[in-house]
Amino acid sequence: MYTIDWFPGVQIHESKDLVHWQLITHPLDTVTLLDMKGNVDSGGIWAPDLSYADGKFWLVYTDVKVTNGAFKDCVNYLTTSESIYGPWSDPIRLNGVGFDSSLFHDDDGKKYIVQMEWDHREYHHPFYGIKCTEYSVEEERLLPETGKIIWRGTDVKLTEGPHLYKIFGKYYLFCAEGGTTYAHQEVVARADSIYGEYEFQGETFLTAFESPDNPLQKCGHGALVDTPEGEWYFAHLTGRPWHHETESIHDPRGWCTLGRETAIQKVKWTEDKWPLIVGGKQGSIEVEAPKNITLHPYDPNYLIKDDFEEAHLNIHFNTLRVPFTEKIGRISNSHLVLRGGGSLTNLHDTSLVARRWQSFELEAETRLAYYPTTFQQMAGLTNFYNSQHWSMIQITWNELNGRVIEVTENNQGVLTSYLKEQAIKVPKDVEYVYFKTKVKTSSYYYAYSFDGKEWIDIPVTLDAKILSDDYVNQTNGGFFTGAFVGMANVDYSGYDLEAKFDYFVYEEK
Structure with missing residues (x-):
């Protein structure tokens, strides 16, 4: 799964059983494998590709450095490992032709990278086509002289x-189109040889564009898998928008605060060997599970309450662009101690430890000890999308109290302080202040406590759409994270x- 500008990279x-899923590792966990310091919002890891061949895993990934304007500067890398848990090899730099690269292992032993090719020329469409280039395992490089556009879409x-x-003796090319908004779709083409024609x-293989009432929207951009029993499934990106009561369900199409999610559809094949989505090309919330399987439910493996007893961050926590090191903070005496860094608009130096919203309704809570002496110092609990879209309940300082x-x-990018001169004074005898946020799909708010028992809601209701892909897309070229x-x-x-943060609670409602 893509991780954009959050570190470590790739989930x-x-x-x-294709029913129960558990986050088990992040392979890109060193700066050698992934250096994103200074990356723009929603740059970083786009559309990684994982495959298994020749006794090892092959991970191809893109680090995008530019998201707005005529150019999409990016670098594609390849790393391998005999175990899904690593260690992963030092990355091989492949090229910068375009993003969304994947590796194809042909049955004759040859390997190829397929990727979209970017065209900055203003008199062309920027998505120039799908390029196929042979990869030399012996030389650990692509062979650019073999590169060819195999499909324009x-x-x-x-x-x-x-x-x-x-499959069936033919080469099947699955591609996303329409962008990753509501016009998103997946299409299929095939050829007798790898370079075509x-x-x-x-017809479109998968899309919800023509089904605005479907609970799954933005369907497209996925990968095909077959089971040992010969059944076929397609895992793909999607979004689940919500609407304010005052809004039409069709326009705006909705707000996806959970970002791009993953869904899976069952696939069948026609007599002339074309794939179809079972239940309709719009995609379904409920899908028939594989036959003759034993269900393997997982522990959701996130701590509802993390008391910071381990020497490392739990697997669901991320930092922005760079790894969690002493520059950001440390875990000491059952506390997460964060060093004061740059503002939350800073692309180089941010002391932020966070995890994804994975539910429309959730609560998060922490308590911290903090003694600022200037308004330029502030620490607390944040709901965050990117450097230009976030909110925070914080301990800070003002001249009055x-x-x-x-x-x-x-x-x-416009900052609003909601309490101003009515900012709540922290009593001098209070060491720890408790903060909580409650998310209720379309809105959320903050609360505080001085003893952890009596909670007081801050009378400020915030619009959750500001933390959605769709809202951010109005002004920013990167809008993928949720x-x-x-x-x-x-x-x-x-x-x-x-x-000093004493604990962190994340609980879905």
């Missing part, structure tokens, strides 16, 4: 996310004031 989930354009398969299926509680929101919730410490005065 790998495991299932033994349909008139919907924005052709990307290619995956190549050899490719024949289009004639010293240590105070404030709620701030950054919306399209919302996160976590702990942050800002000290842009440069004195590195530390904040």
